[in-house]
Amino acid sequence: MMAFCRNCASVIGFTKRSRYAVPVISRRCDSTGMRQFDKVVIANRGEIACRIMHTARKMGIQSVAVFSEPDRHSRHVDLSDEAHYIGPAAAQESYLNQRRIVAVAKTAKAQAIHPGYGFLSENSEFAELCQHEGIVFVGPPASAIRDMGIKSTSKIIMAGAGVPVIEGYHGSNQSNEHLKMEAERIGYPVMIKAVRGGGGKGMRIVLEANQFEDQLESARREAKKSFGDDVMMVEKYLESPRHIEVQVFGDQHGNYVYLFERDCSVQRRHQKIIEEAPAPGITENVRVRLGEAAVRAARAVGYVGAGTVEFIMDKHENFYFMEMNTRLQVEHPVTEMITNTDLVEWQFKIAAGELLPLMQKDILLSGHAFEARIYAEEPGNNFMPGAGLIKYLCTPEPQSCLRIETGIRQGDEVSVHYDPMIAKIVVWSSDRAAALVKLKQALREYNIVGLSTNISFLDSLAGNHAFIKGLVHTGFIQEQYEKLFPKITMPEEILCQAVIGIILLERKRLSEAASLSKNDPFNPFALPNFKRFNYQHQHRISFTEEDAEKVVEVTFCNRDEFLLKINGITFSGDGFLAMDKNKTVLNCSINGKVFKSNIIVDENIVHLFNADGMYRCKLAAPKFAASDLKHNLLKAAKAPMPGVIDKVHVKAGDKVHAGDPVVVIIAMKMEYVVKAPKTGIVKNVPYQTGDTVAKGTELIVFESD
Numbered sequence: 001m002m003a004f005c006r007n008c009a010s011v012i013g014f015t016k017r018s019r020y021a022v023p024v025i026s027r028r029c030d031s032t033g034m035r036q037f038d039k040v041v042i043a044n045r046g047e048i049a050c051r052i053m054h055t056a057r058k059m060g061i062q063s064v065a066v067f068s069e070p071d072r073h074s075r076h077v078d079l080s081d082e083a084h085y086i087g088p089a090a091a092q093e094s095y096l097n098q099r100r101i102v103a104v105a106k107t108a109k110a111q112a113i114h115p116g117y118g119f120l121s122e123n124s125e126f127a128e129l130c131q132h133e134g135i136v137f138v139g140p141p142a143s144a145i146r147d148m149g150i151k152s153t154s155k156i157i158m159a160g161a162g163v164p165v166i167e168g169y170h171g172s173n174q175s176n177e178h179l180k181m182e183a184e185r186i187g188y189p190v191m192i193k194a195v196r197g198g199g200g201k202g203m204r205i206v207l208e209a210n211q212f213e214d215q216l217e218s219a220r221r222e223a224k225k226s227f228g229d230d231v232m233m234v235e236k237y238l239e240s241p242r243h244i245e246v247q248v249f250g251d252q253h254g255n256y257v258y259l260f261e262r263d264c265s266v267q268r269r270h271q272k273i274i275e276e277a278p279a280p281g282i283t284e285n286v287r288v289r290l291g292e293a294a295v296r297a298a299r300a301v302g303y304v305g306a307g308t309v310e311f312i313m314d315k316h317e318n319f320y321f322m323e324m325n326t327r328l329q330v331e332h333p334v335t336e337m338i339t340n341t342d343l344v345e346w347q348f349k350i351a352a353g354e355l356l357p358l359m360q361k362d363i364l365l366s367g368h369a370f371e372a373r374i375y376a377e378e379p380g381n382n383f384m385p386g387a388g389l390i391k392y393l394c395t396p397e398p399q400s401c402l403r404i405e406t407g408i409r410q411g412d413e414v415s416v417h418y419d420p421m422i423a424k425i426v427v428w429s430s431d432r433a434a435a436l437v438k439l440k441q442a443l444r445e446y447n448i449v450g451l452s453t454n455i456s457f458l459d460s461l462a463g464n465h466a467f468i469k470g471l472v473h474t475g476f477i478q479e480q481y482e483k484l485f486p487k488i489t490m491p492e493e494i495l496c497q498a499v500i501g502i503i504l505l506e507r508k509r510l511s512e513a514a515s516l517s518k519n520d521p522f523n524p525f526a527l528p529n530f531k532r533f534n535y536q537h538q539h540r541i542s543f544t545e546e547d548a549e550k551v552v553e554v555t556f557c558n559r560d561e562f563l564l565k566i567n568g569i570t571f572s573g574d575g576f577l578a579m580d581k582n583k584t585v586l587n588c589s590i591n592g593k594v595f596k597s598n599i600i601v602d603e604n605i606v607h608l609f610n611a612d613g614m615y616r617c618k619l620a621a622p623k624f625a626a627s628d629l630k631h632n633l634l635k636a637a638k639a640p641m642p643g644v645i646d647k648v649h650v651k652a653g654d655k656v657h658a659g660d661p662v663v664v665i666i667a668m669k670m671e672y673v674v675k676a677p678k679t680g681i682v683k684n685v686p687y688q689t690g691d692t693v694a695k696g697t698e699l700i701v702f703e704s705d
Contacts, residue, residue, distance in 0.1 A: 039108060040110055041066065042064065042116065044114075053080060064104065066083070068417075075407045112138055121326075139306075151323055166235055167235065189239065202227065218671065245310040247308055258290075260278055263277070267474055293311075333424065376451050387695075389411075390409070396446060422453065492571065501577075501601070501606060572590075584599050638698055640672060641695050686699070
């Protein structure tokens with residue numbers, strides 16, 4: 001292993017690994033006090049663990065993965081040099097188990113622990129434990145995490161450092177009555193926030209006084225589940241503000257820099273889904289003021305490493321401190337793209353005692369970058385989180401201006417126990433308009449089957465006229481809801497493609513069956529040209545769309561040509577299939593217009609992915625089955641998403657009224673209250689607190705009417 005001290009330029013040592021020999025952080029150097037680590041435990045999972053491993057490998061640092069039971073065969077385990085089991089699915093017993101993770105570091109003889117983001121990344125007790133055990137914590141000092149982690153404390157420190165703060169109550173009196181009194185003093189609307197919160201958890205907007213107590217209790221419960229602390233603060237809520245954040249870095253020698261700003265305004269449930277850098281429409285003067293304020297914030301707490309200072313900005317470009325995230329952010333890649341840096345490499349170097357790789361004058365802003373987060377969720381159902389098996393996955397090829405950051409592969413499962421993010425698509429180009437074109441193309445090339453995702457929503461967002469103009473704010477989705485969720489009728493041309501695809505895929509299957517049975521003279525599938533007795537030259541194929549049925553009548557003209565009739569209109573079509581890596585490409589012509597789609601048939605749904613977007617054509621169920629399903633849905637209290645039962649409000653024999661809360665489900669730390677669909681007597685409660693349930697599971701059984 002070879003390393004150089006940047007002060008004395010001396011060679012420290014050399015060790016060769018099996019595949020490569022590259023420079024790494026040095027073992028020791030009297031002039032700088034640098035500490036070497038050639039092995040690091042990554043105390044995280046999913047895409048961020050894989051992201052850190054990528055840089056570690058580039059730097060010659062061995063990566064040690066930790067994993068829970070559901071993650072035993074995950075991508076981050078496969079990519080690591082070494083992996084250790086740390087417990088069952090529950091995060092408290094695995095990824096949040098501080099002692100167990102430190103024990104892994106000692107067993108593996110790792111000198112450092114990188115926490116990634118989430119889990120233990122902003123836990124001051126864990127940072128102190130690492131220090132006590134002589135392990136490098138790749139992050140800021142525990143004191144900075146503590147000061148910035150308690151929002152009420154951080155606001156006081158920021159005000160003292162000359163960083164603008166918004167009016168609010170950050171005191172110790174936590175009675176509901178006092179908090180409500182403070183809200184009335186501040187004036188509605190207000191924002192209730194968990195003082196140890198982050199990621200939108202434990203946060204509620206209250207528009208009127210009569211909503212305050214219910215929203216406060218809901219925020220407390222969510223904060224307790226997410227952070228183990230339900231202390232709240234109340235702040236004035238700015239309507240339609242922008243969420244602007246600044247990436248900062250500090251080293252152990254008192255140097256600080258900012259790497260420009262990111263706009264993270266477009267959110268759902270106070271959680272980001274698309275980020276960009278730099279922020280659109282920000283003047284150079286405001287950009288410098290933001291950066292300098294962020295550096296003052298970092299300096300005020302003696303910050304070391306990567307941090308993000310988050311501001312809220314009004315329409316007059318006045319900005320106010322919200323919080324400081326004392327870790328690497330999910331959206332850090334957009335900053336890397338516009339500054340041509342590797343922020344994880346910076347983290348490793350600074351943790352080893354090196355100086356900042358660049359000073360402020362050397363950090364240049366180039367071009368524009370977007371990051372889109374792909375989630376397992378249902379945007380049309382209030383962005384309800386999802387889970388399940390990824391049956392098929394095909395992604396665009398990574399390039400210098402396109403990154404796919406993920407911890408998921410085809411055949412993996414998105415678990416109810418963790419965040420439902422599947423991947424991040426990161427694009428860069430010379431300007432915002434060009435970067436947005438690349439983002440839309442990449443989204444349409446990211447093909448996934450098996451669970452619901454937000455890809456179509458992201459595609460709609462990227463094509464929204466207000467978004468294209470950069471007119472973003474935190475209420476953007478609500479403001480543009482009808483445009484982002486238009487009612488789209490499936491085009492007849494798409495249904496024609498789906499039908500031709502079904503026929504060609506069935507023909508392919510029969511061909512493969514014939515090849516297996518070609519020595520059987522009595523097998524009808526082995527006949528030349530697939531002609532067989534009683535062969536139908538006409539078919540009726542039915543699809544459903546929002547409870548309506550669409551019938552396609554198909555007439556076979558010859559082997560590859562068809563007439564397709566929908567609602568009395570006849571289309572002529574032909575097509576063929578071609579294989580391209582793991583794609584089955586449907587090439588077809590409808591009334592002379594040529595289409596090219598990646599086609600996947602999963603159970604009763606035909607998925608078509610092409611340059612125009614993604615289409616799901618659902619084959620109709622038999623009428624008796626559809627009728628029974630609709631009848632049962634109206635009667636049942638069912639799980640709206642996969643999750644874990646957090647609370648059961650009823651028992652057998654109880655009488656409930658329509659709308660009464662009966663069960664509380666937690667999924668990805670989000671709380672959802674299931675209400676009684678009708679008035680009646682509870683016959684049975686099949687599931688209890690702690691049970692894991694799938695979407696659609698019947699949670700309460702009622703006595704027969």
